[in-house]
Amino acid sequence: MRTLKELYFASPIYSWRLTAKPLLGFTARLSDDLPGNTAIARAILDGRMTYASGSFVLDADPWIKEPAEPGALEHLHGFSWLRDLRDLGGEAARLRARDLVNGWLARHDEWDALLWRPDILGERLSSWIGNYDFFGGSADDEFRANFFQSIGRQYRHLAGDIEASVPGIRRLLAAKGLFAAMAVIGESTGKFTEALHWLYRELDRQVLADGGHVSRSPAMQVAVLADLVEIRKALRLAKYDDMALGERISIMTSMLRLLRHGDGGLALFNHSTEGEVWFINSLIAQAEARRKSSSSAPESGFERLVAGRTCLIMDTGKPSPAERSAHAGILSFELSVGKQRMIVNCGASPTDPKWDGALRATAAHSALVIDDRNAAEIGVNGVPGTRPEHVRAVRSKHDRDMLIEVEHDGYLPTHGLKHFRRVHLSYTGDDLRVEDRLLYTGDPGDVPKEACIRVHLHPKVRTSIIQNGSAALIRLGSGSGWRLCCDSALALN
Secondary structure, three states, X not given: OOOHHHHHHOOHHHHHHHHOOOOOOOOOOOOOOOOOOHHHHHHHHOOEEEEOOEEEEOOOOOOOOOOOOOOHHHHHHHOOOHHHHHHHOOHHHHHHHHHHHHHHHHHHOOOXXXXXXXXXXXXXXXXXXXXXXXXXXXXXXXXXXXXXXXXXXXXXXXXXXXXXXXXXXXXXXXXXXXXXXXXXXXXXXXXXXXXXXXHHHHHHHHEOOOOOEOXXXXXXXXXHHHHHHHHHHHHHHOOOOOHHHHHHHHHHHHHHHHOEOOXXXXXXXXXXXXXXXXXXXXXXXXXXXXXXXXXXXXXXXXXXXXXXXXXXXXXXOOOOOHHHOOOOOOOOEEEEEOOEXXXXXXXXXXXXXXXXXXXXXXXXXXXXXXXOEOOOOEXXXXXXXXXXXXXXXXXXXXXXEEEEEEEEOOOHHHHOEEEEEEEEEOOOOOOEEEEEEEEEOOOOOOOOOOXXXXXXXXXXXXXXXXXXXXXXXXXXXXXXXXXXXXXXXXXXX
């Protein structure tokens, strides 16, 4: 059953109000400068749409029978794939993009509870406006009239309904479309000031003091930073100079650098994949941030050690309930040498949801696990249940060597144990030492049967057992080798 607000949005009166002042054109041009993926564009021309969770068949007119795959409808109606066709270029890509926009205008230019949802609408407005010159610059008068009228209608609806957007990253998608439309329509300075006050209230909830996103997900860090870079571009087009937004972008870029390995990809924490290096490089360039990379992010809960060609990134924070991205990888770490990853976490598999629960588990991380139980409860949808009450990290230097000492009490309720981990990296970067210690507090809990320290190696790493089984030789793709050995068994203190 529809609410009163939804009944009003679906009424002829509301539709008339949205069109009462038809938009005749743009007062300025806003370009989408983030790079697209030409492989995705070629697939679109071949009749298949690829997106984060998989792919689906794209018929000649996909608006007749729309995809049923999870997240596919949102992706299709968000039109972010226009930049893929734009970067492929050529007349075939241009005409396909125009036909798809024209098909949408013919079937969906009236309010719909899902397709006009603030985040989907914001993504669509931003994509249409930013790529208009590619698909619409050479279009006929009828297409242009319908297009501009729809931009005006969608913008007016978004401006009045943006408070209904879901808090979190979806709200920033709505904001991106709002600012893009305001910039090309030529709204007043007062409207921009009002919208920025609203944006900053949301950013105060989402961006931590060290620049990390509240989700603690490197993938979310990239997505939110990209939205803010595009919003700043819209503000610059409108001649609205905002230093505060630039500072937010700068500190978020510094945090993003902390979360990158030597190959330029992302560390695999909290439902992230490695990402596309070419996209991340372009985003950092467009962020125009001069701030150096962070090495310590206590609010977000990450530490980074770099020495020689060695880079270690460690999770030193509690799982976050934001954006359903939480993994139980407390005190896990990843290690890369130059551009080669050696020790990793298992990351995420967005195209194969059946692995989701397993990949969120502590066992899927380079961490210590007791009795195959997670150090924090994580639901199937990525929302944490019982979390550690106390996670503490101390960073120090000793004769140029670096040391991180971390502890958490995630196993206190279940086993009466606290976990301590010390990570030491020599200043030359060729000597890494990790010590794990469990402290029994005497609190109630199950008697632990097994404690297992897992070290996940990257698939391209080769290993062989040496020294009569007391050590292992790890060989990287470059041919260089590391010796992995254990000095003593795990002990309870």
